[in-house]
Amino acid sequence: MVFFSSVTAKTEAIAREYMAALKGSTTQLARDSGRQFLEPELHDLSEIDFEDFFVAPPKSVANAQFFYLFLIPSYNIDTINDTLLQHLEETHHDFRIDTAPLAPLIGYSVFGFGDREGWPDEANGFCFQAKHLDKYMSKLTGRKRAYPIGMGDMKSGHALRFSEWAGGIHDVLGHVARTRSLGEGVPGSGDAEESDDGEAADEDDGEAQLDLDQVGQSSADSSRPLDDVEDLGKMMGSTDGETLPLAVDFTNYGGLFANTSTKPKATRCKTTAQLGPQVVKEMVAKNSPTYAALTKQGYSIVGSHSGVKICRWTKSALRGRGSCYKYSLYGINSHQCMETTPSLSCSNKCVFCWRHGTNPVGTTWRWVVDAPDLIFEGVKEQHYKKIKMMRGVPGVRAERYAEALRIRHCALSLVGEPIFYPHINEFLALLHNERISSFLVCNAQHPEQLAALKAVTQLYVSIDASNRESLRKIDRPLHRDFWERFQRCLDILREKRFRHRTVFRLTLVKGFNVEDEAEGYAALVDRGLPCFVEIKGVTYCGTSTSSNAGLSMSNVPFYWEVCDFARALEARLRARGLAYSIAAEHAHSCCILLASERFRVAGKWHTHIDYERFFELLEERGADGEWTPEDYMGQETPEWALWGNGGFDPRDQRVDRKGRRIENVVVREQPPGEVW
Template sequence: MDLSDWGISPSVMAKVTDYAVELWHEHRIPIILSTLFVLSIIRFYLHYTEEPHRLQVLPKLYKEKSQDDQKIVKSQTVEEKPVKQSSESSEDEKSTKKKAGPRRIKGDITKKPRAGADATREARKIQVLVFYTCLTGSTEKIAKQFAQSVEDSLKEKETRSTYLTPKVLDLAEIDYDEYFITPPKNEGEPIDYFYLLLLPSYNIDSINDNFLEHLQETHHDFRIDTSPLSPILGYSVFGFGDREGWPTEEEGFCFQAKEVDKWMAKLSARKRAYPLGMGDWKTDGKERMAEWQTGLLEVLQHIEETGGLGEGVPGSGNPIESDDEEIDDDDGEVVFEEGSESKATKQKSSSSIEDVEDLGRIMASSRADGATSKKSSAPIAVDFTTEGKPKKKTASAPAVVKEMVPKNSPTYNSLTKQGYAIVGSHSGVKICRWTKSALRGRGSCYKYSFYGINSHQCMETTPSLSCSNKCVFCWRHGTNPVGTSWRWVVDPPDLIFNGVKENHYKKIKMMRGVPGVRAERFAEAMRIRHCALSLVGEPIFYPYINEFLGMLHKERISSFLVCNAQHPDQLATLQHVTQLYVSIDASNKESLRRIDRPLHRDFWERFQKCLEILRERRFRQRTVFRLTLVKGFNLEDEAEGYADLVEKGLPCFVEIKGVTYCGTSTSSSAGLTMSNVPFYPEVQDFVVALEKALLKRGLNYGIAAEHAHSCCILLADKERFFVKGKWHTIIDYEKFFELLEKKGPDGDFSPEDYMGPETPEWATWGRGGFDPRDQRVDRKGKPIVEVT
């Protein structure tokens, strides 16, 4: 049709068309969205108003023995009549509904036992295999006696017949492929295996060499899984040696047993159930093996009860490899935390502590990094002393006493993440890095050199995580609360005592799979003999500290209590402790304010009063001044000031220690860096200067001992502890407990009454203070060779 018939000229139509196109391009998006919206509304309306379609179901025309299947479907449609009566039709309707949907598995369905460690205990047995090597026949006899002893002990413990009779196997007669590529196959009832190996070490070609070669080849064979023995429940090795031929482990004592332990760890996916035991044929072999057997029986009983080795720290499978122990300088060592670092750097150094010999390298890198990096502000410590304006109290709203460290608090999470076990609401325990080191024969802390404490038998704990100082070198900024008075819930001392012991033993047990742990020291570690109340916070702050000390002493656990000289009232009422420490971090008021940053306004008066109390106590308790040296704060030109404080307090001993480097996170706002860490020669120079300053004042103190690895030196009262030309800084712990039981916690006896034998020659001044029984290692676990 021609547009002119309608009276519309082509020019007008063109204009209308152009306008419509322009309008569409301008508003096309709102139009499209509006259309989609309207269509969606219509679709939903039709969907919800439409009558639901019912599926037609054919009735069952067969019967089954199952009681649930003796029912038929109610109807084919709504109009159809039921085939059965109403009582059955309701059940049939339920059955139909069940059939219509996906099948559900209920929790009460009986499952078949799995073939593995998680199978039911009734369906699985445990077979202990005792392997041995022998040239003369003596090991075979020992192995058979050992297997019989294990069997008898398991029967006494009533293990519900889970354990089969142990089998004794000679490595010279078995096929290695049947036992050391995969665990033995059993066609009958499923059996789990536990391997024990008794191996003497020989310096001639023997079956041990063939066995070790097989273990190495198995591990390196690309056709075999790297951990083919991982299905076994666990393993442990005991080695026999002869100290006459090989006096030390470095010279070959039990060297083949150590190699077998290493390769078994690799092949079994680190299932070392108990540390490597070692004994001398001619001296302590029976005693060491009895200790090893006792520990093994506890492990076997644990496996029987739980089905596995339980919680533990996996070993690396390589005894010479360092496990990069975390920073645990909670044994009284003061640690500061370095400033801002990149995340990668922090992760790399967060779990290592540097030796004194490494400080030069670290210091150089610190200076290089410090030139380009800015200091970051530290997290603010939780201060409970500032509460703002006091609120009006009403009878209906009494004050609520809060917990110091609630379980749902960031403080709790932070401390537990660092490895603390929180006991109750305000106490804690943590395994010290020196405990780990001593268990592995890598050296004990300075307390062993100075006072005869076995580090692997020492528990590090505190009944109060709160402190009244915010020291610049404290390694727990922002993680432990601070306060000037106790304002929290008070836990009973028995709860704390039992809790810290339980958690300490748990942490010790977690070390049994760590490579290099010595079985005899592990056995000794399961009996706490010493307690260092210096973990974190202020132990003397706890209101029932005397009751807690009484529980320690009742079990003959020595007490080494450290306080910060800010609580004279509590110090005055303190009963006997084995050794009483007071931290002396500065020689004058301004320096103390700058270093300790105390919360008390009268901090200097409190400090002076505590020194007076120690002076009065010096003939009733072993008192110690603890000096922590920080370059730039209290090291330079303060020897004279420290000498004045020693003259006022007259302690039995003065410990001088350099601050220990810790590169885990940010430091306090004091801006400490590696340049604040004194080198050991600098600490030595300070001690010599302090000794001269004391002699100038007529105080007869001398340098008694040192521990270079801890950068720590001991001064002692020469008139009291230098007897017949020998220093006697060691404590006679048995004598201390005898005096305590005889004269009571407030009894009148002096430090000389429980003075022990002379200080070991290797611990005296000029000899380093490292226990010759142990082996120093570097960060990679390699032995450090002393250069003379």
């Protein structure tokens, strides 16, 4: 198996070219040796679940063993490499897991790509992440390093170095095919003597190793020369007993890659002073490939970890061609809606995510933290810039353009995990102070932050699966206790149901979470008792990363399939004695709304929100005040938005893909009254 990470696609191109050569090489070795080789597999580290490969080898056909190869560029920005290294560190220190859980592997080898202009030698960080990976793989496999780590400078000579390394791998595979072992000096070879390429750090598997790894991590961000890691290991090993560390609590999953406020503490004060402080990175630095990729996709990056992007429905509403489901279901004008996030990072790698694999991921906040007012002013400025760019677009309605220059709503659901931002309550307060309503979406992986959340106009939790295994496959969470976190979030939502408008958002992905899961979802609704349940078919973003995740257009459900699922879920809820019914829909978004009977008054649905009343309650009682969702329940849901009527506002004009008009089906005119 060949694993790679790539931000600029250079390593990916090398990996794919190498895969073709490796297939030919193993085919030839199979013929020469009479052994059977499975077809090599290529895996993008940003698209796999680490639990499937790095806690134990994957399950395979009988008697098959795997050989891991890694092609790893090193970055001084936050990438999937940091997440992988954190995962390996946690696995190594997890007392519940065997000392060498990857020992069943035949072996492994790593090739690192670096830049000698920025990091002239290994002591100054050249290929530092590849070296970290090599160390942890050595520990987790029981020192089954089949071939020494290779390193190449991407700007000069990497092709030759990589060719030499690939040739060595070919020789190793040939030896394994002939002898069924890695050879002399490697565990499992029959020779009791270890090879002498094991690093000095491997001799001590205690807390000292933690500080050694911190050296490599910080060296990439420092222009100050450091000793070689092995020399530092010897230096630390020779310190007197008074400076050796006390026991370190590894139950904090922040580890050595987390913010210094949450990382484990040690007491080796002299050594820490010698090594210098650890540099806290920006999540998305302006000179990083991640920044370039996101801006190319249309995002405006604000500060170092926030983003804003104009929605396609905002553009559509400006031209009078229809609004998004939030307008049909809740009365939000799409042209006055700002879609943003204060955290581009997430703790899941959902198969249906539209992030194109470019956003950072992590389980703890380990980056620079921007002030809430900086983010607030920045996202407003960038949003208005994007709105003004629509001024000359044909078909834009003058009155809607004028209205769009006043933000009335903020959807904190762009990308990433908004609740991950440490000052989310302060950011929400800034929105509300300018009478901007808030819809906040979280992924049910941060229960502490969810419990601490103050006033929000509408609170969403993404419910993407009804059981542990399905959730692991579709959300690919980074937290090991993801299911327990998920359940705790549902319990917190249940507690908040008489304070916030709470919503379960179900994203249906055919082949993952649709078939035979209605009963499981009903059990989750029974546990959380949300005000509303949004059922939405997945939107396929059509990228290569989606294909790598196993998604294609075949995973996008037809609207009739979403309708069938909604009816099935409604029936399961009624069977449990839960008062929920299908209330409204937006067919264009493949979205259906189930609502609690709390929002049906005199036989009429009231799913819309009285936004003015929400702000009055906030001003009267404060963000910690007590009120119920019914206190700011809006007017009757318009008939065209109700279940069975499609959800398209008859005041707008439907068009086909070529901009040609489609005849509207008008149910009746919208009832009088202001729509937010």
